[in-house]
Every structure is written in structure tokens, then in C-alpha cells.
Amino acid sequence: xxxxxxxxxxxxxxxxxxxxxxxxxxxxxxxxxxxxxxxxxxxxxxxxxxxxxxxxxxxxxxxxxxxxxxxxxxxxxxxxxxxxxxxxxxxxxxxxxxxxxxxxxxxxxxxxxxxxxxxxxxxxxxxxxxxxxxxxxxxxxxxxxxxxxxxxxxxxxxxxxxxxxxxxxxxxxxxxxxxxxxxxxxxxxxxxxxxxxxxxxxxxxxxxxxxxxxxxxxxxxxxxxxxxxxxxxxxxxxxxxxxxxxxxxxxxxxxxxxxxxxxxxxxxxxxxxxxxxxxxxxxxxxxxxxxxxxxxxxxxxxxxxxxxxxxxxxxxxxxxxxxxxxxxxxxxxxxxxxxxxxxxxxxxxxxxxxxxxxxxxxxxxxxxxxxxxxxxxxxxxxxxxxxxxxxxxxxxxxxxxxxxxxxxxxxxxxxxxxxxxxxxxxxxxxxxxxxxxxxxxxxxxxxxxxxxxxxxxxxxxxxxxxxxxxxxxxxxxxxxxxxxxxxxxxxxxxxxxxxxxxxxxxxxxxxxxxxxxxxxxxxxxxxxxxxxxxxxxxxxxxxxxxxxxxxxxxxxxxxxxxxxxxxxxxxxxxxxx
Amino acid sequence: xxxxxxxxxxxxxxxxxxxxxxxxxxxxxxxxxxxxxxxxxxxxxxxxxxxxxxxxxxxxxxxxxxxxxxxxxxxxxxxxxxxxxxxxxxxxxxxxxxxxxxxxxxxxxxxxxxxxxxxxxxxxxxxxxxxxxxxxxxxxxxxxxxxxxxxxxxxxxxxxxxxxxxxxxxxxxxxxxxxxxxxxxxxxxxxxxxxxxxxxxxxxxxxxxxxxxxxxxxxxxxxxxxxxxxxxxxxxxxxxxxxxxxxxxxxxxxxxxxxxxxxxxxxxxxxxxxxxxxxxxxxxxxxxxxxxxxxxxxxxxxxxxxxxxxxxxxxxxxxxxxxxxxxxxxxxxxxxxxxxxxxx
Numbered sequence: 001x002x003x004x005x006x007x008x009x010x011x012x013x014x015x016x017x018x019x020x021x022x023x024x025x026x027x028x029x030x031x032x033x034x035x036x037x038x039x040x041x042x043x044x045x046x047x048x049x050x051x052x053x054x055x056x057x058x059x060x061x062x063x064x065x066x067x068x069x070x071x072x073x074x075x076x077x078x079x080x081x082x083x084x085x086x087x088x089x090x091x092x093x094x095x096x097x098x099x100x101x102x103x104x105x106x107x108x109x110x111x112x113x114x115x116x117x118x119x120x121x122x123x124x125x126x127x128x129x130x131x132x133x134x135x136x137x138x139x140x141x142x143x144x145x146x147x148x149x150x151x152x153x154x155x156x157x158x159x160x161x162x163x164x165x166x167x168x169x170x171x172x173x174x175x176x177x178x179x180x181x182x183x184x185x186x187x188x189x190x191x192x193x194x195x196x197x198x199x200x201x202x203x204x205x206x207x208x209x210x211x212x213x214x215x216x217x218x219x220x221x222x223x224x225x226x227x228x229x230x231x232x233x234x235x236x237x238x239x240x241x242x243x244x245x246x247x248x249x250x251x252x253x254x255x256x257x258x259x260x261x262x263x264x265x266x267x268x269x270x271x272x273x274x275x276x277x278x279x280x281x282x283x284x285x286x287x288x289x290x291x292x293x294x295x296x297x298x299x300x301x302x303x304x305x306x307x308x309x310x311x312x313x314x315x316x317x318x319x320x321x322x323x324x325x326x327x328x329x330x331x332x333x334x335x336x337x338x339x340x341x342x343x344x345x346x347x348x349x350x351x352x353x354x355x356x357x358x359x360x361x362x363x364x365x366x367x368x369x370x371x372x373x374x375x376x377x378x379x380x381x382x383x384x385x386x387x388x389x390x391x392x393x394x395x396x397x398x399x400x401x402x403x404x405x406x407x408x409x410x411x412x413x414x415x416x417x418x419x420x421x422x423x424x425x426x427x428x429x430x431x432x433x434x435x436x437x438x439x440x441x442x443x444x445x446x447x448x449x450x451x452x453x454x455x456x457x458x459x460x461x462x463x464x465x466x467x468x469x470x471x472x473x474x475x476x477x478x479x480x481x482x483x484x485x486x487x488x489x490x491x492x493x494x495x496x497x498x499x500x501x502x503x504x505x506x507x508x509x510x511x512x513x514x515x516x517x518x519x520x521x522x523x524x525x526x527x528x529x530x531x532x533x534x535x536x537x538x539x540x541x542x543x544x545x546x547x548x549x550x551x552x553x554x555x556x557x558x559x560x561x562x563x564x565x566x567x568x569x570x571x572x573x574x575x576x577x
Numbered sequence: 578x579x580x581x582x583x584x585x586x587x588x589x590x591x592x593x594x595x596x597x598x599x600x601x602x603x604x605x606x607x608x609x610x611x612x613x614x615x616x617x618x619x620x621x622x623x624x625x626x627x628x629x630x631x632x633x634x635x636x637x638x639x640x641x642x643x644x645x646x647x648x649x650x651x652x653x654x655x656x657x658x659x660x661x662x663x664x665x666x667x668x669x670x671x672x673x674x675x676x677x678x679x680x681x682x683x684x685x686x687x688x689x690x691x692x693x694x695x696x697x698x699x700x701x702x703x704x705x706x707x708x709x710x711x712x713x714x715x716x717x718x719x720x721x722x723x724x725x726x727x728x729x730x731x732x733x734x735x736x737x738x739x740x741x742x743x744x745x746x747x748x749x750x751x752x753x754x755x756x757x758x759x760x761x762x763x764x765x766x767x768x769x770x771x772x773x774x775x776x777x778x779x780x781x782x783x784x785x786x787x788x789x790x791x792x793x794x795x796x797x798x799x800x801x802x803x804x805x806x807x808x809x810x811x812x813x814x815x816x817x818x819x820x821x822x823x824x825x826x827x828x829x830x831x832x833x834x835x836x837x838x839x840x841x842x843x844x845x846x847x848x849x850x851x852x853x854x855x856x857x858x859x860x861x862x863x864x865x866x867x868x869x870x871x872x873x874x875x876x877x878x879x880x881x882x883x884x885x886x887x888x889x890x891x892x893x894x895x896x897x898x899x900x901x902x903x904x905x906x907x908x909x910x911x912x913x914x915x916x917x918x919x920x921x
Binding site: 416485505574 | 578579580581582585626748750754799800801802803804817853907908909910911912914915917918919920921
């Protein structure tokens with residue numbers, strides 16, 4: 001990396017620039033808002049990310065968005081983008097520097113010349129600025145876990161950090177606040193267990209407050225008090241009532257958790273008030289001084305559903321959906337995990353089988369669950385992993401669930417039992433009884449050749465039988481026409497007699513099969529798929545060839561892996577032409 | 578139910594195979610006459626060294642005739658060394674046998690000797706070849722043809738059958754299904770010809786001509802799951818035939834049809850065919866395609882069948898109005914147990 005070459009390429013942009021400190025640093029000057037602005041950059045040993053420049057302090061520019069200050073000056077590192085979303089030309093670093101300087105100048109010029117934009121950007125990055133106030137990223141970092149949706153003001157219960165936290169368990173090392181009604185919510189079992197909530201003492205009085213408007217975060221600790229008293233004046237009416245109630249309760253410490261609007265949504269932050277003596281929550285800077293209160297800003301780590309689900313890639317629209325999953329084998333268990341990950345809020349799982357060691361390598365459950373009912377163990381696993389979900393285990397087989405009163409309570413029924421005979425009987429039951437719940441069947445084939453899912457939405461074109469029309473006879477076939485391995489072949493492997501027969505397929509095949517089924521289910525529940533549909537994934541036929549197995553015509557011609565296709569088959573005698 | 582089921586039913590009704598009862602009867606006639614002809618040939622000094630059935634029975638493209646009689650193409654092969662120089666000589670021998678059996682309408686046509694059995698609706702063509710090594714020569718000439726109009730003409734009857742039955746051009750795994758679709762399409766077109774053309778013109782729209790065109794231009798069609806789609810295949814194939822070079826518009830709106838045999842003597846099957854035959858065939862194929870496209874766009878099965886019935890005749894049945902056949906529509910599998918490689 002030649003610093004001379006870089007300097008020349010930056011000079012081409014028309015800005016003053018020069019090398020200093022023996023060529024290890026470059027300084028760039030440009031004009032914005034009627035004054036000269038100076039940037040500096042120390043060359044790294046190796047260019048591995050966006051070249052980042054510092055805004056040199058002393059310009060009197062005030063607080064600028066995207067400039068990470070130490071709070072005591074108006075200079076600091078300028079943020080022009082995220083390293084993970086940019087690709088830098090390391091072969092031609094001079095070009096990377098040219099582009100980087102161009103971006104810095106553009107951004108700073110706009111921030112300096114357009115105060116409204118600067119304010120909006122400061123609000124957008126409120127959380128970052130607030131975090132700077134909360135301390136550096138060390139064990140002393142001031143953070144508070146909060147379970148509050150931010151939708152309305154209410155009282156909170158805050159627990160002290162655990163006296164003997166398990167190492168690495170932030171939930172135990174930090175204070176944690178739950179809204180009062182969540183303290184016994186079964187959907188928060190995982191949070192309470194993880195935090196060891198029951199053994200931790202209550203820590204002061206607490207209230208969650210909604211602000212109708214927000215000012216950019218204070219630049220320094222010294223600015224915090226005036227900023228705070230300005231902020232609480234912008235609390236909504238319910239919040240003000242909650243605060244008034246809090247003012248009447250004496251305590252040695254108070255927690256105020258705030259929710260406030262920012263350009264991209266909402267932000268959460270907290271302030272902790274503490275005094276050695278007891279007193280009312282201070283309502284002015286004078287009261288702060290008189291009561292010897294200290295105010296400490298806390299970063300909020302939200303465990304609310306509204307933030308966890310979308311941040312984790314789930315859909316909030318699914319949190320109210322109720323799904324019945326029948327079959328908790330390898331595909332079913334993986335599918336359950338994926339449906340919950342997608343945001344499905346209520347899952348009932350049904351399977352009468354217990355986990356055996358033979359299931360382990362392709363099953364979501366672990367060795368400690370051997371001998372347990374798969375549903376019970378899986379419900380436990382899911383509840384431990386994900387807050388905000390409700391998982392109910394049943395021990396019924398599919399045929400035992402033929403009860404409209406049960407079935408009609410669900411938004412979707414998912415069948416992952418891998419038995420076309422029972423599925424046929426059930427499909428016929430649903431058809432004759434006019435069960436209005438959409439049903440999805442999913443299965444995989446052995447030897448890694450593929451897997452399939454079909455979705456039957458009542459009153460739309462396409463039914464379960466459409467996936468079973470025999471392509472040769474055009475009659476209701478006994479095996480699915482989606483299958484990739486030709487029927488009537490010896491496909492089971494046998495280790496030691498009839499009872500040990502098994503279909504060879506890997507955990508990878510399970511993952512793919514569960515994924516296409518989960519994707520179809522989620523798209524349906526979100527309203528993106530409204531008609532009866534089918535989807536398949538196609539794997540290699542190498543293993544099948546080694547086992548001398550023949551594939552179907554569909555396999556040979558199939559080029560629509562993962563694509564959701566209409567289920568309807570013209571030759572289905574039930575659906576009509 | 579799907580339109581393919583109706584095509585299947587139609588195909589079952591028109592298909593002529595070895596097991597078809599009326600055909601069996603024709604074969605019995607054929608066997609008895611053949612025996613006598615072979616005996617006469619032997620006595621005449623040119624014994625029959627081979628005989629075989631050629632034509633649509635051999636290529637699995639035969640259809641039951643509507644009003645005409647059953648057609649059997651019986652090839653008789655004599656050896657080159659014993660064959661008379663005049664190709665009409667053995668044809669006359671065959672004619673004598675037929676006439677002796679009291680069939681006054683038996684006659685020598687240019688490529689064959691033909692006889693009608695009115696009582697059984699059977700029509701047999703004796704096609705006489707001489708064989709030299711692997712080469713075949715067809716006895717061409719009418720009863721009184723002079724030397725210029727008669728000859729032992731190079732022919733390849735086995736090659737033609739082999740060409741029609743060849744499936745090596747199709748994907749190996751799909752070949753059987755594609756070949757079966759080809760055969761069904763030929764049968765559909767032959768029945769369409771019999772329904773749409775007058776008897777006189779239909780007789781000039783040669784089956785072998787239709788067969789060669791379909792073979793050359795076949796566009797097979799199957800669903801992703803592998804179910805046959807004869808309607809779509811027929812549309813695309815007819816479209817391809819119309820787009821190919823078979824029809825020459827020699828005058829505005831007047832077409833000459835030319836289809837060359839793919840084997841020796843590689844002659845134009847429609848040689849000497851009139852403008853009228855070519856024009857009618859072109860126009861009717863065009864209309865067929867348009868009507869089939871119309872059928873494809875319809876969702877009402879009954880309406881689809883009504884159009885197809887008009888195109889292919891009454892063997893393409895129109896189902897009763899909706900509701901009348903609900904129970905009989907259930908199409909259960911005839912298999913008891915089928916193994917499949919599935920799990921979850």
C-alpha cells in the first residue's frame with residue numbers, strides 16, 4: 001500500500017491533502033458550511049476494512065451524527081458505513097481511499113449544512129450515542145435487560161444482578177426488569193430460568209415510560225440531568241400518571257425505562273436513580289442535589305417479543321398463529337424448531353413415540369432425552385430456547401386427532417409422519433367432514449434424493465389427492481407423484497431383522513425437508529401463499545444409483561427446487577379438470 | 578378428472594391391436610388365403626421365403642376403421658434367384674388365387690394386389706417383394722403395365738418399420754413413454770382424417786404420410802410428474818407439421834403436400850397428389866390446431882369434449898352433464914400395496 005499513491009488519488013478529488021508523521025498518516029481538508037474541515041487517518045498495516053477518518057476537533061461544529069466522540073470534544077471517528085456490508089478494493093487501495101474520502105466529505109457536508117438532517121440522524125443513532133454514555137464495553141458496562149413491549153406505560157419489577165452469576169451468563173450478571181404481569185408468564189420461563197429470577201432480590205422502584213418525542217442523546221454525563229428533565233416532560237399522559245405515582249413512593253433507587261420514537265421505529269433506554277438515603281424520585285435538578293441522587297444511564301437489552309422476533313428474523317404477524325404439528329420425528333422436530341424461529345407463537349405438537357438412541361444423529365433432541373416422549377422433550381427444548389412461545393405437547397397419533405372441535409382451533413395443521421396410508425385416510429376424513437383448516441403434509445425420501453411438502457387450502461384448487469394421481473394410470477395412486485425414487489423398489493435397509501429396518505437419509509436431508517416445509521407454512525401463515533401448493537427439493541441421485549435404485553421421470557426433469565408450485569393436478573378425479 | 582382421461586378413453590376405443598376381435602377374424606381370412614397363395618407361388622417356381630405383416634399393425638399405429646373395412650398389409654417375399662423378371666407375374670399368380678376363391682373385386686394395384694371380403698369387412702393387400710441378400714425390391718406394376726411402367730423397385734419394408742418404431746432419439750428413460758405418445762398421436766390423426774375428410778379424399782391422405790410427419794415433428798408433452806399430456810403434444814406436433822416444409826403453397830391458398838419416405842426408395846409418399854388433397858389437408862390441420870388450442874383454454878371438461886367429439890367423431894365421448902357421474906368418476910388405484918421410499 002503506497003501512501004504517496006493514496007495521497008495523489010485523494011488530491012485528484014480537489015481537496016487539500018498531505019502526508020505527515022513520516023507518511024504514516026494523511027490529513028485531508030475540505031470546505032463545508034463556510035469553514036474548513038479537517039480529517040485525518042492513520043494508515044493501517046493492512047487494509048481489511050473501509051478506510052475510516054477522524055474528524056479533527058476544534059471546529060466548533062457542535063454535535064454531529066455519525067461522528068463517534070468521546071463526549072468531550074466535537075471531533076471523533078466518522079462512520080460512513082458498516083464494514084460487513086462493504087467490499088473494499090484491496091488490490092487498488094488508492095481507489096478505496098478515494099471513494100472513502102468522497103463519502104466522508106459528502107456525509108459531513110450534509111450534516112454540517114443541514115441541521116434538520118443532522119438532528120434526524122442523531123435520533124436514528126440514539127442507541128449508539130446513549131451507549132457511549134453507559135461506559136465502555138467492559139464488565140462495568142451499564143446494561144439492563146428489559147421485558148417490556150414499549151407499547152404502554154406500566155410498573156416494572158427489577159431484580160439485582162445475581163450474587164454468584166454463572167460465568168458468561170449476561171442474564172445473571174446484569175439487572176433485569178420485567179413488567180409486573182410477565183413475572184409469571186409461562187412464555188417467559190426461559191428468561192426466568194436463565195436469569196435465575198426467583199433467587200434475585202428486588203432492586204428499587206421501577207416504571208416504564210413512553211415519550212412522545214425525543215431529543216438527541218446528551219453528549220456527556222454533564223448534560224444528562226437537564227436532558228432528563230426535558231425528556232420526562234415529553235412523556236405521554238399515562239406515563240406521567242405512572243411517574244406521579246412513583247414520585248409518591250420513597251425509595252433508595254428508581255429505574256426509569258423509556259421508549260421513544262426515532263426515525264426507524266423505536267428506541268429503549270434507561271436511567272437508574274440512586275441515593276444512600278431514601279427519598280422521592282427527584283423532580284428537578286435542585287431535588288437531585290438536595291437528595292444526593294446520582295443518575296446513571298443504562299443501555300437497555302430488550303427481551304420483548306416486539307424486538308426479539310423481528311431482530312431474530314421472525315415475523316411478528318406469526319406470533320398470534322396457532323399450528324398443530326403431528327409427527328415429531330427428525331423432520332417434525334426440525335420443523336418445529338423452524339416454525340418457532342419464524343415467529344409462530346402457539347405450537348401444539350403431537351407424537352406418541354419416545355426418543356431412542358437410533359434417532360439421535362438426525363433428530364433435534366439430544367442424548368439426555370432418550371426414553372422421553374419426543375413431544376415433551378421437544379416442548380421443553382423449544383420453551384428453553386425461545387421466549388414468548390407457547391408449546392403444548394400431545395401424545396396422539398394422526399388418526400386419533402380426527403375431531404373437528406380440536407382441528408378447527410388451529411390456523412394450520414402440519415403432518416410430518418411419513419406415512420402415506422394414514423395421511424390418505426386423514427385427507428379423506430378432512431374432505432368428507434369439510435374440515436376448513438389448511439393442512440400441510442411433508443416427507444422426505446431416502447438416499448438424499450429429495451423431500452416434499454404439499455399444502456391443501458380448502459376451497460382452493462388442488463387437494464391431497466392431486467399429489468397422488470398416478471402418472472401412468474391417472475388414478476388415485478398409492479404413492480405420491482412428487483416422489484423422486486420410483487415406487488416398488490427395495491428401499492429399506494436392515495441391520496438385524498424386521499424390527500431394525502430403516503430408511504437411509506441424513507440430517508442434511510432432514511434439514512432441507514424441514515426448511516421447504518417451514519417456508520411453505522410460513523408463507524401461507526403470512527398470507528403470501530393462498531392456494532393449495534407444493535414444493536420439493538432435489539438432491540443428488542448418486543447414493544440411489546449406488547443402491548441400484550431407479551428414479552422417476554419427475555426427478556430427471558425437475559428443475560424447480562424450492563419453488564412453490566400449484567398443487568392442482570388436472571387428472572385428479574376429485575378436483576375435476 | 579382431466580382431459581387426458583377422455584383422450585385415453587378415446588384411444589382405447591379406436592386402437593386396433595392384434596387382440597382386437599374383428600382384426601382376429603381378418604387375420605384368419607388372411608392366413609387361409611396366404612397359405613393358398615404361398616402354395617401357388619411354390620408351384621410356379623418362386624416359393625415364398627418369408628412373409629410378414631407390415632403397416633400400422635407392425636408400428637402399433639392401427640385404428641379401427643369407421644365405415645371401411647379392416648386393412649391387413651401382408652408382405653410376401655420371394656428369392657431374387659427364383660423371381661420372374663416381370664414383377665407383375667407373381668402379382669397375377671396371387672390375383673388368380675383370389676379370383677379362384679370367388680372374389681371378383683380382387684385387383685392388381687401398382688404396389689400390391691388387393692382383395693375385399695365384404696362379409697367380414699376385411700381388406701387384405703398382398704405386397705410382393707423379391708429379396709437379394711439384405712436388399713428388397715417391391716413388385717411395382719398393374720396387370721397390363723408395359724415394361725416402362727413395371728419394375729422391381731428398391732424398397733426397405735423392415736427399415737421403415739424400424740424407423741417408425743425407433744426410440745433411440747428420445748431420452749433413454751423416457752423413450753417408452755414418448756414412443757407410446759407418438760403412436761397415440763398418429764392414431765388420433767388417422768381417426769381425425771377419417772372423420773373430417775370425405776371417403777375419397779381420406780383415402781388419399783395416406784396413413785404412412787401422417788405417420789412420417791408425426792414421427793419427424795413430434796413434440797412430446799408430459800406433466801412435471803410424468804403424466805402424459807396428449808392434447809398439448811398434439812397441438813405442438815400439428816403446429817410443427819404446419820411449420821415444417823411439407824406444404825408448398827404453389828398458388829395463393831393452394832397447397833401441394835410432399836412427404837418423403839425416410840427409407841428406400843425415399844420417394845414422395847404423396848407423389849401425384851392433387852392440389853385439392855394438399856389444400857384440404859393443410860387447411861384442416863390448421864383448423865384442427867386452432868380448435869385444439871381452444872380446447873386447451875377451456876376449463877369445462879364437457880365443453881372440451883364437445884369440441885373434440887366434433888373433431889374426432891363419436892368415439893370421443895362427451896360425458897354426461899355435471900353431477901350425473903360423480904360416483905363413477907372416483908378412480909381408485911388397482912394396486913394393493915406399493916412400496917415407497919418415504920419418511921419424516
